[in-house]
Amino acid sequence: MNDLTEHYNQLFETSAKTITAGKYSIDLELKNQSDSRFGITLLIRPNEEIKANIEHFIHELKKVEPEQYFYPDSDIHITVMSIISCSENFTLNQISPKEYIEIICRSLVDVDKIKIHYKGVTASPSALMIQGFPRDETLNNLRNKLRENFKNSGLQQSMDTRYSIFTAHSTIMRFQEKLHNPKKLIEIAQKFRDYDFGEFDVKNLELVYNDWYQRKSTTKVLGDFGLR
Incomplete structure (x- = not known):
């Protein structure tokens, strides 16, 4: 938790300076109609109450920067694991989703409750994010199980190739x-910065085939895993 707090703090401080100095990055792919980067992600979606709280923050941002890209309710998520990173070279017909679902089921066998507390806001040079804090080690343990099981499976995957995921944030705005x-x-x-957006018990995880921005219109749900 402290490591995560420290990570979010450093990210915010560095990015806030970068943005204020006008050295932020604009994501040129957002308006690219022929963006064909797709991948497979295991994700968590926050509940309605939390989404309503996030909407309050988005409303404030829109007053100042209405022309930026804001994630609609339907697209807000926490990435548990990017199993196959989005790329132009990947299409769904390259894999058998059933095999991926089996490995996720096996990884979930001992998983009890996952609780996420959304508190505060952080930034990158091109986006704003809500800070998520898992209440205990359950999420990290699940990620480690997924890493181990997928690496031993021989199935196509690109986990941790960009970076090793350990946060639980949700991106809500991109430039x-x-x-x-x-x-x-x-x-x-x-x-x-320290606003309490609420806490929720994760009821289920979704395995999706998705574009870079997790837009609902292009997302295909491959599997839904209920947690007890």
Whole structure:
């Protein structure tokens, strides 16, 4: 938890300086209609109450930066594991989803409750995120099981190739245009820096075939795993 707090803090401090100085990054792929980067992800979706709290924050951001990309309710998620990272070279017909579902089921055998507390906001040079904190080690243990089981399976996967995932954040805004007022944007983020968005018990995990931004319109649910 402390490591995660430290990670989010450093990320915010560095990114806030970068954004305020106008050195932020614009994601040019957001408006690219022919973006064909797809992958497979195991994810968690927050409950309705949390999404309503996040919407309150998004509403504030939209007042200052209405032209940016905001995640709709349907697309907000926490990545448990990016099993096959999004790329132009991957299509669903390359794999048998059933084999992936079997490994996930096996990895979930001893998993009890996963609780996530959404508290505060952090940033990257191109996005704003809600900070998620798992209540205990259950999520990390599951990730380690998935790593082990997939690596031993011989199935196509690219886990941890970009970075080894250990956070539980949700991206809610990406920069797709020049910012009108970077300083004001960071001021709003600061206002929500320790805001309590709520805590929830994860009821299920979804295995999805998805584009880079997890847009509902292009997402295909491959498996749904209920947690007890």
